[in-house]
Amino acid sequence: FNDASSMLKKTYDSIVENYGVNNIYIATGNGYKDEVLNEIKEFKNFILEPAYIGTFGAILNIAIYLKEIEKVSNDEIISIVPIDHDVDKKFYKILVDAKKTIENEKSDICLIGIKPTFPSTQYGYIINSNNRVLSFKEKPDIELAAKLIVDNALWNSGIVNFRLGKILQIAKQYLNYSSYDDFLNKYTLLPHKSFDTEVLEKESNLLVISCDAHWNDLGTWDRLSSKISTSDDYNTNVINFENKKVVNEGIENLQKHHPDVDIYLAAKDEKLNENGYIVPGLGDCGDRIFGTK
Numbered sequence: 001f002n003d004a005s006s007m008l009k010k011t012y013d014s015i016v017e018n019y020g021v022n023n024i025y026i027a028t029g030n031g032y033k034d035e036v037l038n039e040i041k042e043f044k045n046f047i048l049e050p051a052y053i054g055t056f057g058a059i060l061n062i063a064i065y066l067k068e069i070e071k072v073s074n075d076e077i078i079s080i081v082p083i084d085h086d087v088d089k090k091f092y093k094i095l096v097d098a099k100k101t102i103e104n105e106k107s108d109i110c111l112i113g114i115k116p117t118f119p120s121t122q123y124g125y126i127i128n129s130n131n132r133v134l135s136f137k138e139k140p141d142i143e144l145a146a147k148l149i150v151d152n153a154l155w156n157s158g159i160v161n162f163r164l165g166k167i168l169q170i171a172k173q174y175l176n177y178s179s180y181d182d183f184l185n186k187y188t189l190l191p192h193k194s195f196d197t198e199v200l201e202k203e204s205n206l207l208v209i210s211c212d213a214h215w216n217d218l219g220t221w222d223r224l225s226s227k228i229s230t231s232d233d234y235n236t237n238v239i240n241f242e243n244k245k246v247v248n249e250g251i252e253n254l255q256k257h258h259p260d261v262d263i264y265l266a267a268k269d270e271k272l273n274e275n276g277y278i279v280p281g282l283g284d285c286g287d288r289i290f291g292t293k
Helices: 007-019 030-039 055-068 089-105 142-150 164-174 180-185 221-225 248-257 284-289
Strands: 026-029 046-049 077-080 085-087 109-114 125-129 132-137 154-163 207-211 215-217
Touching: 007 030, 007 085, 007 089, 026 030, 026 055, 030 046, 046 055, 055 077, 055 164, 055 180, 077 089, 077 164, 085 089, 089 109, 089 154, 089 207, 109 125, 125 142, 132 207, 154 164, 154 207
Parallel strands: 026 046, 109 207
Antiparallel strands: 077 154, 085 215, 109 154, 125 132, 125 154
């Protein structure tokens, strides 16, 4: 990248530039609040997860906090934006279009789909017709990905826009809670699943709007490395945090003369398998840490 800003700071700055600082919340785990404050000084609007159980619980936590603590109206449109997206600064203007779509179509949930630029096996696809979601296809093989593009399927950006009351209604189907504190005490009783599988794939009235602006999901090493300079000789990506010259042939020499410098080497991940796990397996450690495998 061209500067030292984190993905969190880039996303925050882009949204602030488009919408201002009011009504922006950062949802994260209890243990990451200080890390966020290192990036965004004096930020106050945190929604903290008591435990990591997947995006289903995380989004319910956001909705119930906004209702019980901030007293937000059930009709308010909420946008959930991941921070691992490489986008143009004006990309997030599309959130206004999503809000208008929900209001005009009298619906409750609207997704943002990205017009594909190549057949990717790394992304999920939204099969749609006339702004209506028909079905989803997660991480298809290359042949199916190419066919989905021909059929005008969209990449699933992971950005979800919803009417607050809809998510509160879903929450009540899973937990009987009397207050936000009561919800937090029962939090781990929720299904440890993603919002996509527990909600979106079960909903029959989903909207989607398409966007052809620059977008890149940096959630896998393959996509992240596409943003980092490459050594042509070895197809190697170098991330250099030290003020030292680095070349592939000089790794042993660098270790000899600068033993204080940590060097990490890893192969690129080939793909995600049918269960969403990284192949050949460098992501296995993360899967085990977060209990998703």
